[in-house]
Amino acid sequence: MGTKTAAILLTACLLLSACTANKPESAASDTSTSTKEQKTVSSETSYRNQTNRDDHNSAGKATVQLNKPVVDSSKTGESATVSATDKTYHLDKAYNVVPNQKGAEKKVILLTFDDGPKEASMINKIIDTLDKHKAKAIFFVNGYRVKEHPELLKLIHDRRQPIGNHSWDHIVLKNKSEAEVKKQIETVQKIVKDTTGQAPVFFRPPHGAGGDVGRKVAKENGLLYMTWSVGSLDWTMKKNQPNKTDAILKNVTEQLHPGSNILMHELPWTAEALDDLLTRLEQKGYQFVDPQYIELPAN
Known part of the structure; x- marks a missing residue:
């Protein structure tokens, strides 16, 4: 009985190992892709926000220059x-x-x-x-x-x-x-x-x-x-x-x-x-x- 039990246990372990080894990579790949996309979206959002801030600041500076009372460039x-x-x-x-x-x-x-x-x-x-x-x-x-x-x-x-x-x-x-x-x-x-x-x-x-x-x-x-x-x-x-x-x-x-x-x-x-x-x-x-x-x- 001990020998048969050992053989059954060994067979079960081998089957379990085979199943684990043949597990599809899609889940891991999806997780990796999701992480990369999140980083990309985060990076693009940060860039857009920075660009918007830069545009706003640039517009502010331009307005100051354009409204100088010496030279008329924005007045009519x-x-x-x-x-x-x-x-x-x-x-x-x-x-x-x-x-x-x-x-x-x-x-x-x-x-x-x-x-x-x-x-x-x-x-x-x-x-x-x-x-x-x-x-x-x-x-x-x-x-x-x-x-x-x-x-x-x-x-x-x-x-x-x-x-x-x-x-x-x-x-x-x-x-x-x-x-x-x-x-x-x-x-x-x-x-x-x-x-x-x-x-x-x-x-x-x-x-x-x-x-x-x-x-x-x-x-x-x-x-x-x-x-x-x-x-x-x-x-x-x-x-x-x-x-x-x-x-x-x-x-x-x-x-x-x-x-x-x-x-x-x-x-x-x-x-x-x-x-x-x-x-x-x-x-x-x-x-x-x-x-x-x-x-x-x-x-």
């Missing part, structure tokens, strides 16, 4: 409303742009274009370049030109560039009567508002000669009176004159200083030189003031 020109307490700059007696408080960027430039609006292609070329450099410029317009081509004024406005008053007929105002000066300034205020929905807040007298009466009438209309502190001299150049773009670069850079209020015109050679000019100014460490941050006279 005239359509953006800036309170009096947010005005960062003012013009001094020499018409330079000066910070209102410590800490504001001093190495800034105000860009301006006179005597328009003239041609759609030239306006678009100038504004394309301004947009490329995230810059704004005041376009000082004449009333008689606006009357002839109101669509050009609307083009400037629709492309989010500020519009200034440059008198109706581009005449010297300093020797004119107060009634004539009022007519020259106020008719431009009206036609610009009728065309765009907004009246100008900047005034530049033709030839830089407005006189005391011009200053008085400008102030009565809530206009900031200005001439310029750096002249490109583009208006002195002739169509067939060689190297005009180089001359513009030279004229501006030789006079350049912090707060420069640069006078340019809607002229083909100025439009051609503008990209190189703005690039050079940026390389010198200058930024472009958004005109909406310049302090206006009290009404």
Whole structure:
């Protein structure tokens, strides 16, 4: 009996061992795969969460940079409303742009274009370049030109560039009567508002000669009176004159200083030189003031 019992036990052990050895690997494999997938999902979730945090932080940083009050890159020109307490700059007696408080960027430039609006292609070329450099410029317009081509004024406005008053007929105002000066300034205020929905807040007298009466009438209309502190001299150049773009670069850079209020015109050679000019100014460490941050006279 003992021998038979031992034999039976041995046979049972052998059968049990065989069953264990032939057990399918699928369960172990599934467990391993499940563990790997959990690790992968966990890793991807962690990556997405980190990416989302990084995107959020980056967006926050970008917003801070875009909302800097010196250079306009996210604001929309005239359509953006800036309170009096947010005005960062003012013009001094020499018409330079000066910070209102410590800490504001001093190495800034105000860009301006006179005597328009003239041609759609030239306006678009100038504004394309301004947009490329995230810059704004005041376009000082004449009333008689606006009357002839109101669509050009609307083009400037629709492309989010500020519009200034440059008198109706581009005449010297300093020797004119107060009634004539009022007519020259106020008719431009009206036609610009009728065309765009907004009246100008900047005034530049033709030839830089407005006189005391011009200053008085400008102030009565809530206009900031200005001439310029750096002249490109583009208006002195002739169509067939060689190297005009180089001359513009030279004229501006030789006079350049912090707060420069640069006078340019809607002229083909100025439009051609503008990209190189703005690039050079940026390389010198200058930024472009958004005109909406310049302090206006009290009404």
